[in-house]
Amino acid sequence: MAWFEAKNIRREYRLGNSVNVALDGFSLLADKGDFVSIVGRSGSGKTTFLRIVAGLITQTAGEIVYGEDPPPRIGVVFQEPRLMPWLTVEQNVLFAFLKGAKRDIPFARAASLLEMLGLSDYRRAYPNQLSGGMAQRVALGRALCYEPELILMDEPLGSLDYFTRRTLQEEILKLYLLEKKTIFLVTHDVDEAVALSRRVIIADSGRIIGEIPVGLAYPRHRADPEFASLVEHILSHIVG
Ligand SMILES: Nc1ncnc2c1ncn2[C@@H]1O[C@H](COP(=O)(O)OP(=O)(O)OP(=O)(O)O)[C@@H](O)[C@H]1O
Numbered sequence: 483m484a485w486f487e488a489k490n491i492r493r494e495y496r497l498g499n500s501v502n503v504a505l506d507g508f509s510l511l512a513d514k515g516d517f518v519s520i521v522g523r524s525g526s527g528k529t530t531f532l533r534i535v536a537g538l539i540t541q542t543a544g545e546i547v548y549g550e551d552p553p554p555r556i557g558v559v560f561q562e563p564r565l566m567p568w569l570t571v572e573q574n575v576l577f578a579f580l581k582g583a584k585r586d587i588p589f590a591r592a593a594s595l596l597e598m599l600g601l602s603d604y605r606r607a608y609p610n611q612l613s614g615g616m617a618q619r620v621a622l623g624r625a626l627c628y629e630p631e632l633i634l635m636d637e638p639l640g641s642l643d644y645f646t647r648r649t650l651q652e653e654i655l656k657l658y659l660l661e662k663k664t665i666f667l668v669t670h671d672v673d674e675a676v677a678l679s680r681r682v683i684i685a686d687s688g689r690i691i692g693e694i695p696v697g698l699a700y701p702r703h704r705a706d707p708e709f710a711s712l713v714e715h716i717l718s719h720i721v722g
Pocket residue numbers: 495496497502503504522523524525526527528529530531
């Protein structure tokens with residue numbers, strides 16, 4: 483039995499009198515420690531799929547099955563950081579724990595995550611004092627602080643400039659290799675998908691139309707001809 487299995491997921495949205503089928507037989511298997519990127523045109527159902535896995539919405543049909551009991555803890559990172567403006571950087575990272583008893587708050591873990599993400603000097607800062615890339619790093623820290631086994635990222639770097647994106651791609655890779663999480667990453671950036679993931683799946687009209695394994699060793703080099711040809715190969719699936 484696979485660690486994660488999405489079986490034939492269907493999701494309909496009602497739009498007035500008509501029905502919009504966002505997912506139509508979407509199936510995916512993943513092992514623990516896998517890094518799967520999901521690419522595909524706008525409207526192909528990528529966000530809908532992540533939202534179902536996260537439990538934010540329910541599927542119309544099909545099921546998500548986990549090979550382990552209890553099912554994994556899930557952390558989510560969205561395109562925008564969605565930080566709480568009235569909380570400091572450190573409090574945002576600890577957000578999931580703030581309602582509990584003070585002794586249960588993982589301050590040490592938050593501190594080491596902030597260190598790893600280069601945010602130690604900003605732990606008392608507020609979100610409006612941060613750059614976009616820093617805020618996105620806080621969102622990453624918040625997702626990781628919760629110690630998820632499965633991390634869902636929906637275009638987490640989409641709003642950032644090229645250089646910040648490249649730096650954060652390295653951060654994500656470092657965290658993946660260090661913490662051995664399972665990651666599903668939705669991205670429009672095929673280059674990013676090839677740099678980071680072990681497999682790239684291509685979504686189209688609510689189903690998966692292709693799956694391309696990325697066999698290159700980490701860290702990957704964009705100048706490597708094999709890297710470039712994988713990117714081209716994936717793009718040809720999306721465009722063609
Ligand atoms: N709340 C909603 N109500 C109605 N239709 C929706 C809703 N959310 C998504 N859809 C529809 O479902 C389909 C899939 O949307 P989804 O957001 O999953 O696509 P996506 O692949 O994430 O696209 P993008 O790359 O633009 O983020 C689209 O046709 C969209 O219009």
